[in-house]
Amino acid sequence: MTNFIRLLKLCKPHLSAMLLGAFLATLTVLANVGLLAISGWFLAAMAAAGLAGVHMNYFTPAGVIRFLAIVRTASRYGERLVTHNATFLLLSEIRINVFSTLSKLNNVDLAMSRSADLFNRMQNDVEALDKFYLNVLLPMIVALVSVPIVLLFMSIYNANVALLCFISLLLVGVALPIMLSKQLQQTAELETKYSATLRAQLSDTLSGLRELAIYQATEQQVAQCRRASERYNQQLFTRHNAEAHSNGLSLLIVQLSMLGAIVIITPLVYDGSMVNVELAMLSLFVLASFETVLTLPNAFIQLPVALSAAQRIFALEDKLPSTTNTTHELVAVQPLGLEFKQLSYNYHADNYALSNINFTILPLQKVAIVGQSGSGKSTLVNLLSGLWPQQNGAINLLSPDKNIAINTISQQNRCELISIVAQQHHIFDGTIAENLRYAAPDASEAQMYEVCQQAQLTDWLHELKLGLNTRLGTAGRSLSRGQSRRLALAQALLRTPAILVLDEPTEGLDNQSKHLVMDAILTSMEHCTVISITHDPALLANMDKVIWLEQGAVKAITTHQQLVTEHTDYVNLITRF
Structure with missing residues (x-):
């Protein structure tokens, strides 16, 4: 019931269109009922008048x-137009809501979900809704509006027929659908689950075709997909079989009700x-x-599927972090x-990734973080960026006039203050300017050229005929690493951050590319506080200090030169990479 109410709240922005559609649908149903009843009376009256050889006024009933x-035709057309438009509006509302939820989830919640499952929620579950x-x-x-109206008119002619009709409508429109809904509730949950599993299996199969071919495990994986498909199809068969039985029973009740009415009236x-x-x-x-209740059985059948998808x-929405602790907003007018x-x-x-970490980075300071894989470097950056929730301890922003706990500012403000250049950075299928404007939508061409110059991209831009309007292709396939x-x-610098975080900025690059990236980083260091996860000796030599992590704890905090002089294992660490 809670999910049903939450779905109704999503309908609120488009309530007027939905109510108009409901009015037109009700008008169509009532016009259809009246048309069939009056047509029956008119044909019987004309036949009776003909047999009796008397005249009758056929203009009024014919009119x-x-x-x-005409009302039925016009209202049906209007109802289809309005209700389908309302459906698309609601679908848009749900899609935006789901995407907005996913964009606000932290990395822990996203990491706990398979990408195929998240895609299934965005597509399959939304389509179910x-x-x-x-x-x-x-x-x-x-049904709620038209049934009382129909019964009211019927009771004027005969209360017993109205009572019989009321009982039959309850059976067809309420009792049978509720029984069917309870029967299919578990089936609907399994159907949604097996559908998600099947999509995940297919996604894994397509993503891992190379590995499956190398290890000759294709047949084994295909067999798993086949079993997942069979489980899903079995749930579909169960639902369709139950629907067929319900439809047959409903038809039987309708025919018996009509026969009962004849028995009462004769x-x-x-x-x-x-x-x-x-x-x-x-x-x-x-x-x-x-x-009036013809579509109710299908509504009760669809309801468990919709509620399962909504759940x-x-x-995901219930996992969103609370924003009630947001009390500060900072502007990056100076380094922090x-x-x-x-x-x-x-x-x-x-199993602690970080254990009682304590250190301070002053404004405009250049700090490197080094450590073996699993020492806690990425966890530290994820906590700093807010992509992972903070558990114990504190992270404070230091400014000349005050210190502010980082979890008391909004996520949007945090992203404005801290820019992160990840080791794996996605390039969108668009122009250079469009990719840069993801970081700063209002950036001018002059600003974009300025950050491209800082990032050592000017010479490359001059070689391009279209300059900033050059398309980069899917995932930036036309770019070198x-x-x-x-x-x-350049994207990070376009936001003019107070703190710039670099995650292995020179990892995997050839010497020429490494030197260009190094020059870009050294240029950017002049304007902000820099934290770099790196094991590159050339970049480490330009840092004010190095924070050495080992097994989630701080092993040493000093300069690169001093660590090289005093610690042989540090030299082994940075020369191994």
């Missing part, structure tokens, strides 16, 4: 029938308390009245320092 036919309004909410609203016609033509009218009225989507006090972080109990790394540095 009413024509009017109802695009039917929420049209196939679930709309039929419920139409004696009344025989003793003259009811006009004979009303037998045809009420019989068809009962038959047509089931259109998976809202589960950093203070790490008793900082600890563990992934599992008794050195160019890609320097473009990432």
Whole structure:
């Protein structure tokens, strides 16, 4: 029920369009019911008049029938137009909500989910919810409004027929769907789960085709995909089989209700308390009245699927960190320092990636962080960037007039103050200018050329005919690794950060690219505080101090030259990479 209410809240921005669609759908149903009932009365009356050889006014009922036919056609067209537009609006709202949620999740929550599962939530689960309004909410609203109206008119002619119809409508529109919904609730959850598993298996298979071919494990992986597909298809068969049985039972109730109405009315016609033509009218009225609940069974079938998909989507939203502790906003008008006090972080109990870290980085200071793989370097940067939640200890921003705990500023403000150039940096399929403007949407060409000059990209830009308007291709396939790394540095500098974090900026580059990136980094150092994770001796020599981590603890904090002189294992560490 909670997920149902949360889905209704997503509908709120488009409530007017949805209510208009519900009104038109109700009008269509009532026009259709009235059209069939009056048509039955008109045909029976014309036949009776012909047999009796009397005249009757056929203009009025014919006009009413024509009017109802026009209303039904016009309202049906309007209903399809409005409801489908409302569906697309709701779908857009859900997609934006899901993407916004994913963009706000920290790396821990994202790392705990498989990429294929996240993609499945963004696509398959959202597509399951695009039917929420049209196939679930709309039929419920139409039934709630139209059923009382139909029963009210029916009770005017005969209360017993109205009671019979009411019981039958409850059976077809409520009892059977609820029973079916409970029956399919577990099936819907398994269907969603198996669908996600199948997509994940297929994604893994496509991503790992090379490894599967090398180890000749293709058949084994295909067999796993086949088993996942069979489990998913079995759930689909169970749902469709249950739907078929429900539809058959509903049809039987409808026919029996019509027969029951005839049985009730016939004696009344025989003793003259009811006009004979009303037998045809009420019989068809009962038959047509089931259109008010005709789509309810499907609504109850779709409801568990929609709620299951909603639960998976809202589960991500529930992981969003609270922003109630945001109390400060800083502007990067000057470099900032950093203070790490008793900082600890563990992934599992008794497995600390960082243990009681304490050190200070002054404004405009250039600091390198070194250590073996698993020593806690990346964890430290992830905590600094806010991509991972802080557990124990504190990280403070140091400014000339005050010290501020970093977790008291918003994530957006943190990203404005701290720019990170990751070792693996994604280049979007667009122009150089478009990629740069991801970092600063309002950047001018002059500003972009300035940061490109700082990043040692000017000579390369002059060689390009289109300059900043040159397209880079998917994932920047037209760039070398050195160019890609320097473009990432230009993006970071475009934000004019107070603190610049570099993650292995020269790793994996050839000598020429390494020197260009080095020159770019040394140029950028003049304007901000720099923290670099590196093992490059040439870059380490230009740092004010080196923080040496080992097994999540600080082993030493001093200059590169002093470490080289006093620690043989430090020399081995930086020459091994």
